[in-house]
Amino acid sequence: xxxxxxxxxxxxxxxxxxxxxxxxxxxxxxxxxxxxxxxxxxxxxxxxxxxxxxxxxxxxxxxxxxxxxxxxxxxxxxxxxxxxxxxxxxxxxxxxxxxxxxxxxxxxxxxxxxxxxxxxxxxxxxxxxxxxxxxxxxxxxxxxxxxxxxxxxxxxxxxxxxxxxxxxxxxxxxxxxxxxxxxxxxxxxxxxxxxxxxxxxxxxxxxxxxxxxxxxxxxxxxxxxxxxxxxxxxxxxxxxxxxxxxxxxxxxxxxxxxxxxxxxxxxxxxxxxxxxxxxxxxxxxxxxxxxxxxxxxxxxxxxxxxxxxxxxxxxxxxxxxxxxxxxxxxxxxxxxxxx
Amino acid sequence: xxxxxxxxxxxxxxxxxxxxxxxxxxxxxxxxxxxxxxxxxxxxxxxxxxxxxxxxxxxxxxxxxxxxxxxxxxxxxxxxxxxxxxxxxxxxxxxxxxxxxxxxxxxxxxxxxxxxxxxxxxxxxxxxxxxxxxxxxxxxxxxxxxxxxxxxxxxxxxxxxxxxxxxxxxxxxxxxxxxxxxxxxxxxxxxxxxxxxxxxxxxxxxxxxxxxxxxxxxxxxxxxxxxxxxxxxxxxxxxxxxxxxxxxxxxxxxxxxxxxxxxxxxxxxxxxxxxxxxxxxxxxxxxxxxxxxxxxxxxxxxxxxxxxxxxxxxxxxxxxxxxxxxxxxxxxxxxxxxx
Numbered sequence: 113x114x115x116x117x118x119x120x121x122x123x124x125x126x127x128x129x130x131x132x133x134x135x136x137x138x139x140x141x142x143x144x145x146x147x148x149x150x151x152x153x154x155x156x157x158x159x160x161x162x163x164x165x166x167x168x169x170x171x172x173x174x175x176x177x178x179x180x181x182x183x184x185x186x187x188x189x190x191x192x193x194x195x196x197x198x199x200x201x202x203x204x205x206x207x208x209x210x211x212x213x214x215x216x217x218x219x220x221x222x223x224x225x226x227x228x229x230x231x232x233x234x235x236x237x238x239x240x241x242x243x244x245x246x247x248x249x250x251x252x253x254x255x256x257x258x259x260x261x262x263x264x265x266x267x268x269x270x271x272x273x274x275x276x277x278x279x280x281x282x283x284x285x286x287x288x289x290x291x292x293x294x295x296x297x298x299x300x301x302x303x304x305x306x307x308x309x310x311x312x313x314x315x316x317x318x319x320x321x322x323x324x325x326x327x328x329x330x331x332x333x334x335x336x337x338x339x340x341x342x343x344x345x346x347x348x349x350x351x352x353x354x355x356x357x358x359x360x361x362x363x364x365x366x367x368x369x370x371x372x373x374x375x376x377x378x379x380x381x382x383x384x385x386x387x388x389x390x391x392x393x394x395x396x397x398x399x400x401x402x403x404x405x406x407x408x409x410x411x412x413x414x415x416x417x418x419x420x421x422x423x424x425x426x427x428x429x430x431x432x433x434x435x436x437x438x439x440x441x442x443x444x445x446x447x448x449x450x451x
Numbered sequence: 452x453x454x455x456x457x458x459x460x461x462x463x464x465x466x467x468x469x470x471x472x473x474x475x476x477x478x479x480x481x482x483x484x485x486x487x488x489x490x491x492x493x494x495x496x497x498x499x500x501x502x503x504x505x506x507x508x509x510x511x512x513x514x515x516x517x518x519x520x521x522x523x524x525x526x527x528x529x530x531x532x533x534x535x536x537x538x539x540x541x542x543x544x545x546x547x548x549x550x551x552x553x554x555x556x557x558x559x560x561x562x563x564x565x566x567x568x569x570x571x572x573x574x575x576x577x578x579x580x581x582x583x584x585x586x587x588x589x590x591x592x593x594x595x596x597x598x599x600x601x602x603x604x605x606x607x608x609x610x611x612x613x614x615x616x617x618x619x620x621x622x623x624x625x626x627x628x629x630x631x632x633x634x635x636x637x638x639x640x641x642x643x644x645x646x647x648x649x650x651x652x653x654x655x656x657x658x659x660x661x662x663x664x665x666x667x668x669x670x671x672x673x674x675x676x677x678x679x680x681x682x683x684x685x686x687x688x689x690x691x692x693x694x695x696x697x698x699x700x701x702x703x704x705x706x707x708x709x710x711x712x713x714x715x716x717x718x719x720x721x722x723x724x725x726x727x728x729x730x731x732x733x734x735x736x737x738x739x740x741x742x743x744x745x746x747x748x749x750x751x752x753x754x755x756x757x758x759x760x761x762x763x764x765x766x767x768x769x770x771x772x773x774x775x776x777x778x779x780x781x782x783x784x785x786x787x788x789x790x
């Protein structure tokens with residue numbers, strides 16, 4: 113009975129270190145009935161994002177962990193196929209947070225209607241969605257780049273990093289990107305228009321980054337952690353700002369980290385350079401800034417000032433492997449699963 | 452010829468680790484002549500502050516290092532004994548940055564006249580001076596305590612820490628202090644009126660700090676570093692703010708620090724708790740806030756809402772030993788040398 117079945121991928125077990133296929137399980141369940149104020153969605157696209165690694169762990173974080181046996185969470189674009197809310201009718205396309213599944217019941221109040229004519233639907237999960245807004249809010253509210261300043265961002269071919277660099281350039285700053293491998297680096301430079309790009313696999317990365325930042329670094333948008341930090345840190349200028357939205361390089365780590373202890377040296381530079389380090393989750397800024405973001409970003413895309421790249425994988429059953437690859441940088445552009 | 456001699460203490464050599472008496476040298480030099488727009492000062496009081504440790508090292512910092520053979524720098528209160536500037540006359544009392552010496556030539560434009568009737572002269576070096584302003588600007592601009600929040604500060608019997616806690620209470624927050632030894636702790640609680648105080652020498656410090664902060668920590672005013680940080684960090688709340696104005700516990704350290712590496716864990720919490728860590732030097736805020744600070748702080752002192760404690764040492768020749776003791780927490784209150 114394919115018509116009344118919903119496919120979903122649940123968390124089968126918590127990973128130790130990097131997630132493996134056996135941490136996920138594909139299930140089929142009956143499509144549930146909807147109540148008043150709810151709609152039934154057929155999911156069209158699922159967004160895969162690094163933050164999902166955090167939800168797989170029981171460790172305390174800014175959001176509750178996914179329970180074992182529950183579907184993995186995630187942002188989705190879906191089509192309304194049944195509605196018990198006057199604001200939605202079958203055929204409407206909506207943005208929801210329905211997770212890794214083919215069908216979902218959603219409360220109408222938590223949906224945002226999308227206009228398929230205004231922009232490709234997938235952009236609601238990328239450049240016009242959560243990753244784009246993460247870049248916009250973190251860079252402009254915390255990073256505050258000024259004309260002529262230097263902004264550095266890693267994972268520069270990804271949806272957050274590419275938007276950070278392009279918005280920095282719109283604001284008159286220099287954008288220096290870090291990416292993995294020659295293909296991604298060329299794309300960051302030639303398509304996203306960064307002023308310089310460094311391959312983080314290059315053994316001379318630190319020296320090349322220093323050469324690409326002759327006036328030092330005023331904003332480091334931190335979304336990876338790991339060895340990029342060590343190359344960036346000595347180049348930070350007095351009053352540099354460091355928005356921290358992700359640490360994908362250490363998400364799979366567990367236990368303690370071997371020495372030497374870098375914390376005292378970091379704090380010394382925080383003091384001697386009057387640095388600002390600020391962690392954030394985009395939703396902190398959503399109520400105040402998301403409408404302006406969508407308006408500005410749509411205009412920048414229309415004007416050609418912001419470009420984006422998507423990496424679309426077909427089939428819900430391929431989501432686990434695609435997600436594992438995301439944590440290792442194997443995707444190229446915003447990773448989305450077409451259900 | 453004592454009348455024409457000036458005593459001064461110069462940096463004899465750079466310390467490795469903790470400063471020792473042989474890093475300083477007492478000298479007598481002729482009192483120099485003054486030019487137009489200058490005054491000759493007889494120094495009455497010299498402020499000793501932890502930041503001076505940084506000036507003794509050649510390592511890059513926010514300020515240039517003191518050169519070998521040059522006088523140690525420092526804030527001073529002096530009396531004008533000769534003037535070639537119309538704004539000053541002999542007998543005027545001024546605040547200057549004349550360093551560790553008995554006499555100094557100063558440019559009139561860099562002096563601020565003090566009113567000996569308004570407040571004890573020494574307060575211009577403490578609660579109404581740089582340390583008080585460090586507390587005021589860092590706490591209010593970066594820490595931003597809200598009523599009911601918990602503010603933690605170490606070196607709570609010192610001039611910065613005591614002001615931080617008392618200003619926090621004026622703003623309706625709870626103040627929890629950390630100090631060294633029962634005498635200082637009692638003073639912090641009974642005279643400065645903190646809500647709770649923990650002895651950092653107590654082997655159960657971390658547990659006692661947790662018990663004293665049942666609602667977690669919203670502002671940690673960092674002026675010491677070291678093992679206090681490890682006790683504070685797990686208690687920080689989401690959106691906690693950490694103004695960093697000093698790291699006296701690590702000023703004498705050199706080389707690398709042994710593992711484990713605490714940096715990845717700190718960055719994980721920066722991200723998961725949306726923390727703000729912000730280094731600062733008070734002068735960043737001086738132009739905008741110092742006049743308001745002096746007005747408000749003088750009123751708080753007059754009303755009894757802010758109390759202060761000074762530790763006055765007699766004789767310039769005793770400054771080196773007093774300074775070495777300051778880095779080890781042997782002073783009790785704002786350390787000042789009466790020349």
